[in-house]
Amino acid sequence: MTKILMIEDDLELAEILMEYLEQFEMSITVADDPYMGLSTLDTQAFDLVILDLTLPGIDGLEVCKEIRKRHTLPIIISSARTDITDKVTALENGADDYLPKPYNPRELQARIMSLLRRQKGLLTTEQLPQKQKAFHLIEEQMRIDFQGKELHLTAAEYGILAYLIKKEGGVVSREELIYNIEVISEETTNKSIDVIIGRIRQKLGENPKEPLYIHAVRGIGYKFIQ
Structure with missing residues (x-):
């Protein structure tokens, strides 16, 4: 079972995504408060984070940066903000993918699977003998x-x-x-x-x-x- 943390204050959208993703053996934990989301990440193990940018109390870009400081798991930004500056900043702050709202849940599921395959490949590579770095x-x-x-x-x-x-x-x-x-x-x-x-x-x-x-x-x- 893939465990995913969704930091999203639109609970109606979160419910729709949760019901869809659970068909693919994905267990979704929703945090509608960014501070609760960070705390949950520190106390439970997850395979991936889906993060909104427009959140109460703290901007999602700062949340993304804070997650990347503490964890190496993949981060997908799910946001209605389409400004190129937000996209670039999110990627600079450690996000692995940026999915502008609205989108089809099927696309989100496909991107999740792609990132998890990539993550698994990186873990496999890390287990191989490493070449001497310059x-x-x-x-x-x-x-x-x-x-x-x-x-x-x-x-x-x-x-x-x-x-x-x-x-x-x-x-x-x-x-x-x-x-x-x-x-x-x-x-x-x-x-x-x-x-x-x-x-x-x-x-x-x-x-x-x-x-x-x-x-x-x-x-x-x-x-x-x-």
């Missing part, structure tokens, strides 16, 4: 080794590269780098971030047109992969 982050020494040798980085270069390594595989916006790295001033421009990224790439011997590790995501920021 980067080794040693935070207590503020040091990053690359291919077995220490990289000589400025404080800003270290901060950005360390942040990207910790967010490996996820898209990181320039604004996120500016506001989450202490040595970078909040007045720093996006262009300055690009310049620092360029210096890091030079030290890695990367060709920005054919990057191996730091990939530009048009209009948003960067993604680190190794």
